[in-house]
Amino acid sequence: ETGVTQSPTHLIKTRGQQVTLRCSSQSGHNTVSWYQQALGQGPQFIFQYYREEENGRGNFPPRFSGLQFPNYSSELNVNALELDDSALYLCASSWGQGGGYGYTFGSGTRLTVV
């Protein structure tokens, strides 16, 4: 059973650019959630995808968008990058839109915006 894998592990972008982060779900999981973790803080929920549709969103602006593919992998896209977008972005997969009894997290993508 493979876990959640995220790519790339590290990324440096310039303010105003766009970025795409990728996530492969754990085998058997059909729900993907994305979280943003600033330094020294707990992760914050961005949004969740279930059956290829967004079915929940946290307090993040529309320039944060995503996709889920038929194989349940997912992308997080961020447009018009700002310096405050620098953070660790975590992907988590689970079974069922309620998340079942546990999420499996990837190790994250460290995004630095300069």
Place this chain on the structure above:
Amino acid sequence: DAKTTQPNSMESNEEEPVHLPCNHSTISGTDYIHWYRQLPSQGPEYVIHGLTSNVNNRMASLAIAEDRKSSTLILHRATLRDAAVYYCILRDLNYGGSQGNLIFGKGTKLSVKP
């Protein structure tokens, strides 16, 4: 905002038991108590969850107060690999999407001394 309160940090000696407290005075009848931990440079990892009764698994035990307004995560013999940030999270499994997401606080940073 997180609905739980945890100490910012705790210290333990290797091979001794560790009791990590969590207060959740506003817990509702359908909220499950979840614990996740985050090792350095990794994503959060599911530890244990429970509703009313005490729970045990290979990683830890969860002791839940009779009024459910507090709980304690117990690591029976701390090892150096248990040094991490531990998050106590309330989650209503009746909800999916944004309502079913994990709301992280700052957690408790556990240090383990050899």
